[in-house]
Amino acid sequence: MTDIFNGFRTLTTAILLIVGISSNAYAMPKGDASKGEIKTPSCRFCHGSNGIAPQPSYPNLAGQQQAYLYDAMLAYTNDTRIGPMATMMKGQLQNLNAQDLADIAAYYSAMK
Numbered sequence: 001m002t003d004i005f006n007g008f009r010t011l012t013t014a015i016l017l018i019v020g021i022s023s024n025a026y027a028m029p030k031g032d033a034s035k036g037e038i039k040t041p042s043c044r045f046c047h048g049s050n051g052i053a054p055q056p057s058y059p060n061l062a063g064q065q066q067a068y069l070y071d072a073m074l075a076y077t078n079d080t081r082i083g084p085m086a087t088m089m090k091g092q093l094q095n096l097n098a099q100d101l102a103d104i105a106a107y108y109s110a111m112k
Contacts (some may be wrong), residue, residue, distance in 0.1 A: 009061035022065075028066075028098075028105075029099045029111075030102065031066060031070070031103045031106025031107070032102075032103050032107040034107075036102075036105070036107025039100055039103055039107075040104055040107060042092055043092070043104065046058045047059070047060070048060075049052060051108050052112065053059050061108040061111075062112070063108075063111055063112055064109055065109060066106055067105075069104070069105035069109060070101050070102055070105040073093055073096075073101045073105065076090050077093050087108075
């Protein structure tokens with residue numbers, strides 16, 4: 001019985017370590033919406049000054065989930081998000097770091 005308990009305890013510890021390590025490796029920086037607003041001039045051409053796109057072919061960003069926006073921008077920068085606008089989006093985002101992306105995501109997610 002002790003061997004079963006020790007095996008279970010070892011397995012539980014390993015799972016908790018893996019989950020903890022993987023979640024910390026992909027932690028999104030805390031975004032600052034006021035800083036994000038300053039970083040969005042080029043976004044506004046396609047996504048609108050209020051986060052509502054003037055053309056239906058571009059997505060609205062206002063009110064979207066912060067993590068979704070961050071993940072989408074990150075995916076464009078590392079070529080895991082593809083599509084007709086992927087090259088253009090990668091070009092727009094290429095000079096931004098993870099904190100910049102988090103700030104932009106915070107800005108658009110705060111819009112209603």
